[in-house]
Amino acid sequence: MRELHVGEIISTLENLFIDANINLPGSVIRAFEESIDKEDSPVGREVFRELLRNAVTAKEERIPICQDTGLAVTFIEIGQDVHLYGGALEDAVNEGVRRAYKNGYLRKSCCDPFSRRNTNDNTPAILHTRIVPGNQVKITVLPKGGGSENYGEVRMLVPSQGKEGVQAFVLDMVMKGGPNPCPPIIVGIGIGGNFETSALLSKEALMVPLNIRNEDPAIADFELEILRSINRTGIGPQGYGGTVTALDVHIKIMPCHIASLPVAVNIQCHAHRIKEALI
Amino acid sequence: MEIRRIKTPLEENVIESLKSGEKVFLSGHIYTARDAAHKRFMETLREGKPLPFDIRGQIVYYCGPSPAPPGKIIGACGPTTSSRMDTYTPTLLSLGLKGMIGKGKRSKAVKEAIQTHKAIYFGATGGAGALLSKSVVSFETVAYEDLGPEAVVRLGVKDFPLFVINDIEGKDLYEAGTEQYKK
Known part of the structure; x- marks a missing residue:
């Protein structure tokens, strides 16, 4: 012991x-840099340049x-x-x-x-x-932060709604949030378990590093399919219109009751602050 | 992208010339006020008393900054979601408020009041609070110090980066931008 x-x-x-709160993870900074090339809107590209300058300023000045x-x-x-x-x-x-x-x-x-x-x-x-x-x-x-957390929700879907139901639910939340959760967002989706575990899974999904896919190839494809559909909404960086509305989508999934399909959506703003330590 | 420099107090001809989607650098003074301060403004007006500062021609910024570290004027100071202030905004615009800075969509009533009273709504980049702090040159608490981060503060700003969202012609960057890039 x-x-x-x-x-x-x-x-x-x-x-x-x-x-x-001061140092944004390198993976998030790289995602901003890559997004400048991917983003069609000039206003959207300008937002990414501001976000990159913000990350540098925070680090240098030690301001959140x-x-x-x-x-x-x-x-x-x-x-x-x-x-x-x-x-x-x-x-x-x-x-x-x-x-x-x-x-x-x-x-x-x-x-x-x-x-x-x-x-x-x-x-x-x-x-x-x-x-x-x-x-x-x-x-x-x-x-x-509160702005992005306010656009989270748990829904107990009917099993027959399946993947289509999950995707429709996620898009509904993204559209409802629009500019408010500070896009480009990261979406955590918890599927299965019961009411409370689906919510926890959605938060754990946000802890998966950017561009790391679910180990199940079918779920990995589903993550990318949802990501593409979010990026077709036109919401864009800060909601000013554009082609990069989300940086990534992560799914965590586990078995559920034969009568249920619990799904939770947790939205993260672009200021994706996460750090870990091992003692 | 091209950036226009403007200053406070906003002249009417400047407000008329601002176009949705433009990036501007604002210099001058702005007043922070968010949920709790707006609630107190309304209580003050109901009691028939004057607001803690003359809002005619001024700009309010929906912001609750993080504490200033030693040697700094302010901590991170990005915008909060504007829609929570929507119920109060038409009243303030009718009293002469000329501009708001925040993030997120406004209600139909606010957008109409912006046109009626010839005002303007700017977006500051949410989650860029460190960057925005570099454009703040002075900090003076004006009222409601007991509200902590929600106190009303007069900020001196220089080249504060903003985008025009709702202009007096009724244009809305959120709606037009999303429509343009929807696939």
Whole structure:
């Protein structure tokens, strides 16, 4: 059994959330660069140039990529041979978030649903844990803004609707969002499981690196088919019209009940902030 | 692409000449106000009191910036979704507001009020908050400091990059752009 003090979780989370909010992943920057060639609209190409300049400015000036530094979405995979000591894991996660949002000058965007009173430290984190084999702890952070999260939805489709039903649902959400979720977007689709697992799968789908396809060739083709259909909508970068509305589409799928076809769509803005660390 | 330079306060002939789809660099002063500040504006007006600043001829920016790190004027300061302010905007336009900066589509009522009151709606690039912060040259809290990131702040801007979305002729970049590139 490996002994691990929760203090390591705190400091790792603080660093990850600050890093994620300031440094856009290289894969996203490359996607912007490639999109300048793919985009037909001159206004759209200008948007991509602004996004590239923004990524450079954020890194050089250590200013967040976007002022909406999000809710603190945190995934932790804990090896079953690890013993955490020194305090509760949830408290450690929230402390890491608290420190990151204070020390990193990140905006606190977490409030009571009705009074709208801000919690003032961006806690509680949105925490998902999983017990896995091994003696390591893997932490992935995905600070997620409100504009794109607002265009997520779970629908319990009828099994006969099949792939066509899934594609129609995704396009419906993309059209409904239009410019609001800050296109070019990335779309996470969770299919199967039940009501709540489909939603979680859709978020996990967003964590798949850009241009990495589902291992099932049929699902991989389906991802590309949906991507092409989104890019035919004409919405374009920032919704100003164009041919690059989405950078990628990822599907996570698992078996479901014989009576159901649960589908969740989670939309990510172009400021796709994600970082991970292994302890 | 060609970029026009304009300044605040917006002169009527400048507003009339701005065309949907144009990129402009704005210099001068703009006022941040988002959900909570707009709600307070309406409460203030209902009580028959004056707004915390004279909005005649001014531009509001739907923005809640991230905190300024030491040595910086402001943190990231991109736009938030404008449609949440749609219910309040026609009233402000009738009181002399001349421009709005945000992101996303406006309601039919707002678009009509833009034409009636000869105003303009600009889009700032969402998610480009670091880049936009480089165009901010001054920061002065005007009202509602208790709202934190939602306080009303007078920002001095120089060459703040914007696209014209809704102009006084009723053109809408979101609708026209999407229609043009739809396949």
